[in-house]
Amino acid sequence: MAVKISTLEERISVPAEGDNPLNTQEYFINMGPQHPATHGVLRLMLKLDGETVREVIPVLGYIHRGIEKIGEHQTYRQFVHLTDRCDYLSAMMNNWAVSLMVEKAMQTQLNDRIEYIRTIMAELERIQSHMLWWGVLGMDLGAFTPFLYGFRDREMITDIFEETIGCRLTMNYIQPGGLMDDIHPNFVKRVKDVIAYAKPKIDEYEELLSGNVIIQERLRNVGTITAEQATSLGVTGPVLRASGVALDLRRVAPYGAYGQVDFEVAVGSVGDCWDRYWVRVEEIRQSFRIIEQLIDNIPAGKTMLSKPAKKIILPEGSHYAQLETARGILGIYAVSDGKSENPVRIHMRSPNYHNVWSVDAMTRNARIGDLVANISSLDIVVPDIDR
Amino acid sequence: MGYIDTKKSTKAKVTTVGNTPINVVIAPRSPSGADSESLLTTIFKSVKSLFVGMKVTIGYLVRPSTVVTQQYPENRETLKMFDRFRGQLRLIKDENNYMNCNGCNFCEIACPNGSIVITDQRNPVNEKLELERFLWRLDSCTFCNACLQACPHDALEWSDGFEAAVYDRRLLVYTLNDYAGPPVKAINRAKKKEDRVEELLATMEPRKQYGGPVPLAGRKMPGVPALETENTKDNASPKHK
Structure with missing residues (x-):
């Protein structure tokens, strides 16, 4: 697939292609930036022919805050809390990515306790992210009930975060060299309670939404992207796995405690909205499986290996680390001059930025109604696109 | 299909x-x-x-x-936050209302967005640097907990107050310390040595929650009651220097 770079004006002025027997006129319509189905301030310019979408042009930058630039003026420890604000539904994994990059560069060896708690926390975060997505997908497709159920179950997990960390969404918990706090004494019991509570709820999700024939018809064979298209667009995460590529960094390049646990990677076979839907629901189940294996044997040990007062100065050169967030591969790239506490350059390879461009490949020559299902099945968090 | x-x-x-x-x-x-x-x-x-x-x-x-819904304003009496909940920043005080903070600036350095501003002064009695004003800006704070992590004297904590909304932007800039003066450590040391304790305690000056620099230069606004400060003429400058 060739990549074509053009300005917005050039793309708008391209004349209509193909045969046009009815002699209809193509027109443009703005979807967003303020639109409930775009999950934030994402603007999509739609080239329409009646109800048929000829082209989707995502226009970004409406929530650009310059996080990468601010990161150049902050220490690595301070930068961690900004990554919460990118993909706020996988805040813990974003923190972990920065920590992983720093630890890789400093060659810090972590103990098992830190790795276990990080893994459990990241999986809880993945579950709550997918639960929220599940509810929002239902709402986008016209069913309001799943939204309430998804939020209800997600609250149980955010309560665990609140008890141990003190925050529910932007947590700043995983720090370079360890964790901000030790886990709360109630943590293990609460996690077990949530597993016992939420596992039957997943079956309820299946009955309510997955098994519903209307939802199946809305999702099946809608917004198909092939494995080849997906890989050439740089799509990662559940969207890529739904196309049949089993690329999951937790398995392919294990970090944390993922090397010690047994779980299966959910993949699709066609790459349509249904596969993306099912992959995420199955990932909730697999995440519960990972937590169940780890929660009973968290080893003892310190939870912070580096003193907060000690300066973190990375060796000169560029450093990179990546991990699998709830939406795909997040990579953190930093260049250090070897002298100062602040990085010279920070770049984030954010999963949503790469995933959002696949919406054009999915929606071409489909209907407007399917576009909403496509955006919803991509599970976009817009602040992560613009950063 | x-x-x-x-x-x-x-x-x-x-x-x-x-x-x-x-x-x-x-x-x-x-x-x-x-x-x-x-x-x-x-x-x-x-x-x-x-x-x-x-x-x-x-x-x-x-x-x-x-049903899991909570009726929020009705359950205010029974609502209990988790003990690690990050509500609002405050200084830890002992039973005599003496604080642990000695104005060492570590939290100000650790703060990623400049929400903490600390002014120090030198005490005329024991010649030590001490806290003059601990200014915390709720309006720019991101609740990242970096200040608590950096504090070497265990002087900061989170309260469980989550109802932080106010009608006036000036009210979001707090002075956290009740008094400008020596921390509890210096007072205890002086008591142990019985060395000019009364004089040391006399150097304490009261600080109001809304003294010091506030947004809009703390000026009066129509329809909003004036802020209660310790010294309305020049409340930002320390007395002894």
């Missing part, structure tokens, strides 16, 4: 990415080819699925015990 039975048609197998073997489960699809069902079966399964989904909804309707 056919109906997708999510319980039955999941397949597990092993694929490879690079050289790594990976166990995968493949998403269920509707039966096709030789397995495809008749139209009547599809219609029956589809209609049944609607009723199964409706059963879940009705189940919650007739079981009010599963």
